[in-house]
Amino acid sequence: MAPTNAPEPLFLGLDLSTQQVKAVVIREDSTIVHETSVHFDNDLPHYKTTNGTYHGPGEGEVTSPVEMWLEALDLLFDRLHKEGVSLSSVVAISGAGQQHGSVFWSAQAEGLLASLDAAKSLRGHLFPGAFSIQRSPIWQDHSTEEDCKVLEEAVGGSQALADLSGSRAYERFTGTQISKIKRLQPKVYASTARISLVSSFIASLFLGKFAPIEVSDASGMNLMDIISCKWDETLLNICGGPQLREKLGSEPVIGGTNLGTVSKWWVKRWGVNPECIVAPITGDNPATVMSLSAPGDAVLSLGTSTTFLLSIPPANTPPKRFTTSHLLAHPTTSHGQIAMLCYKNGALARENIRNKYANRDWAEFNKRVQGTPPGCSGYMALYFPLPEIIPPGIQGEYCFKLPSAESETPKQIEDIPPEVHCRAILESQFLSIRSRIAAILPPNAPHLHRLVISGGSSANPVIRQIAADIFGMDVYVSSTKEAAAMGGTLLAKYAWWKIRNPDGSFEDMTGGEPAGTTRVAKAHEEESKIYDELVSIYTQCEEQTIKSSASAA
Structure with a gap:
């Protein structure tokens, strides 16, 4: 039952990202009551x-x-208080943190968290004594190449590591960050009592004690078995030695778990409801999935980079793992997963083609796309102005004439007709994703339902339609601007709801439909059939591109 001083329960979600920390407050019907933020560079110069x-x-x-x-x-919280948010009505807190970032707590941290003094700020009470490292490694760090090589070699290669942990070794992943600190700063590592992700760091502050790491965010560490969702002893020993298990704490926890109520510090200093529960806080990408999509949906972010996120329901056969993609545990569905593809050449590559072939004008670009038939009249081109992640390290522009018979293969050529490039770049970028969806999904997986798109290019109606036709799904956009923070509020609400509905799922709570989505493009069946045939041809073109790049190196 909601406390008598909170006739209308509120739910708070935080998003501690690279550049700012945001707060979103919602009602039980998921309408937003309040939003506020603190921008690090501007507000804390x-x-x-x-x-x-x-x-x-x-x-x-x-x-x-x-x-x-x-x-x-x-x-x-000072701003939330001054802006009139009824913190006494907040009944649950969760959120999102930038993935991979880590916080190293000192031996004094547990006692300091447990004895927070309401007369002091968090900073005044905890810093510097609670931390063995004052600057946290974050996802942009790429200083652990040596540790990545050691990790992959120790488990039998990059594919073996991807099969075990969901991803090959990445310099930004937490396991190799821990390995580097242990290798270069052994005394600091020895003095570290607990290692949190950014997400569990936030939860620890609310609880006044160390919070467990959330299962989906744990997937970005190269330390957890992606199928069992338990810490893997071999990976722990490689990255941090026999002490690492204790430093990480208990096994990862799933979303919807009630971790306990907020510490008295939050009640006394800010008037937070003393019965407010703290739920596990996840990573920003999983939180975005929870905000924008439902099982059977995919999320496509068309920003500077391109990110594709796909919720995969539990199946008897687990999804395949690849060295060019990530597999994450689902935040709320036991034995469910999220597949994630990340491409470096997103908007930049599209803008380069627009500038070169459409007079730097999106209207002209759209006109040229619409003037070219699906399949680009038998041409295909792959565009990598920057060294790509998928396929790894490839750079340049590669053009092909497609075969006229099934027994033939695509022929690499110098260039394609100028008027074809605008459609060709959209087709190649989206076919790259299509070709990998089929490989990742388990056999007999149900057809995907909807494609929710975000990012700058999601406003372009022609790009929306091409996406609908290539993926064979209707395309939706969301009215949610702060997807990660909103996902955090929904996870807070889910933990509170689950106390009253212990057997219910996140989808039971939401009705299986993400709030605030609108259909903006419907897949055309005939065009989708054309693209179904082009998936394997795209794969052949990509394979030739990789060979050409290797021979030119």
Whole structure:
């Protein structure tokens, strides 16, 4: 039952991202009551960060000051209080944190968390004594190449690591970050009592004790068995030695778990409801999935980079793992997963083609796309102005004439007709994703329902329609602007709802439909059939591209 001083329960979700921390408050019907944020560079300029980060001193090192995060949370709640948010009505808190970032707690941290003094700010009480490392490694860090090589070699290669943990070794992933600190700063590592992700760091502050790591965010560490969702002893020992299990705490926990109520500090200092529960906080990408999609949906972010997120329901046969994609545990569905594909060449590549072949004008670009038939009159081109992630390391432009008979293969040519490029770049970018969906999904997986798109290019109606036709799904856009924070509020609401509905699922709570989505394009069946035939041809073109790139190196 909601407390008598909160006739209308509210739910709070935070998003601690690279550049800011945001708060979203919703009602039980999921309508937004309030939003506020603290921008690190603008609101806390004394830390002298650039986009919330420090670069160096070592090559490839990118960190953020933990002290800044603490002060930002103090300021965020000060703003919520001054802006009239009824914190006494908040019955559950969850959120999202930038993935892969890590916080290293000292031996004194547990006692300091348990004895938070309401007369002091979080920063004043916890910093610096609660931390063995004052600058947290974050997802932009790329200083752990040596540790990645050691990890992959120890388990039998990149594919073996992907099969076990869901991803090959990545420099930004937490396991290799821990390995580097143990290798270069052994005394600091030995003095570290607990290691949190950014997500569980936030939850620990609310609880006044160490919070467990959430299962989906744990997937971005190269430390968890992606199928059992338990810490893997071999990976732990490679990255952190026999001490690492204790430093990570209990096994990862699934969303909807009630971790306990907020510590008295939040009640006394900010008037938060003393019965407010704290739910596991997840990573920003999984939170976005929870906000924008339902099982059977996919999320396509068309920003500077391209990110594709696909919820995969539990199946007897687990999804295949690849060295070019990520498999994450689902935040709320036991034995469910999220497949994630990340491409570096997104908007930049599209803009390059627009500038070169459409007079730098999107209207002209759209006109040229619509003037070219599906399949580009038998041509295909792959565009990588920057070294790509998928396929790895490929750079340049590769053009092909498609075969006229099934027994033939695509023929690499110097260029394709100028008027074809605008459609060709959309087809190649989306066919790359299509070709990998089929490989990842388990056999007999149900057909995907909807494609929810976001990012700058999602406003282009022609791009929306091409996406609908290539993926064979109706395309939707969401009215939600702060998807990760909104996903966090829904996870808070889910933990509260689940106390009253212990056997219910997240989809039972939401009705299986994400709020605030609108259909903006309907797949054309005839065009989709054309693209179904082009998936395997795209794969052949990509294979030739990889060979051409290798021979030219």
